[in-house]
Amino acid sequence: MDRMFRTRSRRLAPLVALTAASLLLAAGCSSGSGGKKAEESGAGGTVGKADTPPMTVALVTHQAPGDTFWDIVRKGAEAAAAKDNIRLVYAHNPNAGDQANLVQNAIDQKVDGIAITLAKPDAMKDVVGKATSAGIPVVGLNSGLSDWKKLGLMEFFGQDETVAGEALGKRLNAEGAKKAVCVVQEQGNIGLTQRCDGVRKTFGGTTENLYVNGTDMPSVKSTITAKLKQDPAIDYVVALGAPYALTSVQAVSDAGSKAKIATFDLNKDLTGAISKGTIQFAVDQQPYLQGYLAIDSLWLYKNNGNYSGGGEQPVLTGPAFVDKGNVDTVARFAAKGTR
């Protein structure tokens, strides 16, 4: 009997699935609002293409899979590559040892330039040395502001996380906040901790950190709710990433709290929340710019010998504030997933 069921079900299952799906679609249950149809077809920023000889550049980051932030960095890098006649090799791994291996892989491919992030500088030291002794120019982006020069990188594009935190702290003072909670979605991430430390440095009120499990949104939501209930004096929630800020909006209303919300980093839903006023402001480090400049700089170096910051100073891409005053101009680009 058990075998009989198996053979029958094997023939039936896909059929049932297909009929169900096609019935639903055929029933004309199309949505009257929203959806793909409503999405504006904003033309991409395609410009001319350089006629310089083709070159290959590797971008190796510590991105975890499926993170909206890194997707924007990558889009910036791809835009620069397309314009500069560059073949872009993109690779990423959040594990420092594996990231170093990916850089080695790029060296083996004899690329013309490497752009890397230094989330864990020590792990990247040796492999960066190998690249430079192989005559491959290496630039840094996003993380590693305090280490890029030590490791012998040519230039660096990013945001000083502490400076960004300090800027946010000052803004909180201007908003009249008294007690803030800094929501950290990844325990042990140095950049995130620096942001909260920066806030603490300039903010006149008190602030404390709250760790949440970033891969599980319902858990993020209930943890923030719990914190707001535990301490009703909290009047500002500081999120360190756009999706977590959006979840904070729900947590605040669940907790019946009057706390306002500020965040680091943007995405397209977040710009909507800022224009609606459910989120007050965001500190943007312009990830697109980081990806774009890093790749473009390698092209400039190869074709004209330039390097930004003269090898001495980093090029800061943030902190840029996005609030109700300027959100409309930003939202256009955020909708395309590039801001």
Add this chain to the structure above:
Amino acid sequence: MSTAGQTGPTATVPPAPGPPAADGPSARRPLVLRLLARPEVGVFLGAAAVFVFFLIAAPSLRSGGSMATVLYQSSTIGLMALPVALLMIGGEFDLSAGVAVVSSALTASMLSYQLTVNVWAGVVVALVLSLAIGAFNGWMMVRTGLPSFLVTLGTFLILQGVNLAVTKLVTDNVATDDISDMDGFGQARRVFASSFDLGGVQVKITVVWWLVFAALATWVLLRTRYGNWVFAVGGDQESARAVGVPVTFTKITLFMTVGFGAWFVGMHELFSFNTVQSGEGVGQELIYIAASVIGGCLLTGGQGSAIGPVFGAFMFGMVNQGIVYAGWNPDWFKAFLGVMLLGATLVNLWVRRTATRR
């Protein structure tokens, strides 16, 4: 009836050397000891201990609203821990359960958005897909005789990659688009992600679903023929087959039950957060499995209950939120969580050992 040996010699770990307190001798022992010997009683006491501990340690927990938050957190874990526990009683486990939740949510969201159809269409297609993933896991395992660890590890990796790659291909971003202004969203939200007022406290609907599904699972396990099959295939697959239990059918449907759970939780996440990030869900499978094990389901199969994992999930939710309510130094968060869970499990184990000693 199929011939024995079709699934290979040891598709599953052989059953534990006989549950210590089976039917016979326990009938003559005092009621208290007999009660304590039940796996769910141990975890109930563990959960109660954690609960009382935090009631004392965290004053802000002592309100209806706070309890609703704890229950909400427990329910999103518990809704998946239930089918995972059933599967474990049936002698298998599923490492793809965490990312399968996200796969389901991504499917529903992208299908409705890209085709601009009523979100219910996406919901139904996601259900079909989730059940198909479960069926694939079960079918693959039964067909090849590979351990479920290996098969579902494969599915876990496949889904992780597909979630990301397909989302990127379809939306050109790594998160889905906001579908909250589309037809049917409000309805679906009422079903999967609303909350209702209970004596001035906002209770999330997932808590109700969680308890309803737990009652249903308990009834199936204890009162139906299918429930017997589940225990039988988890205890000793070959003997079960020999006495006429449809092993293949039972295993495949158990995996499909996990698929159903993944769909349900996926729909909750979608309709409560409007968009889904494709990288989420990784690591959740271990939490579901842990809640089931704490809830008295043996890693070797053949023993467990549906009510045990309810307390297991509650314990997770309680510790998770209790630490925040208590206002402890968050640097220690994960360490606290581990210590409390280990402690609760040890209490659970000790109670059962004491109770089953003759």
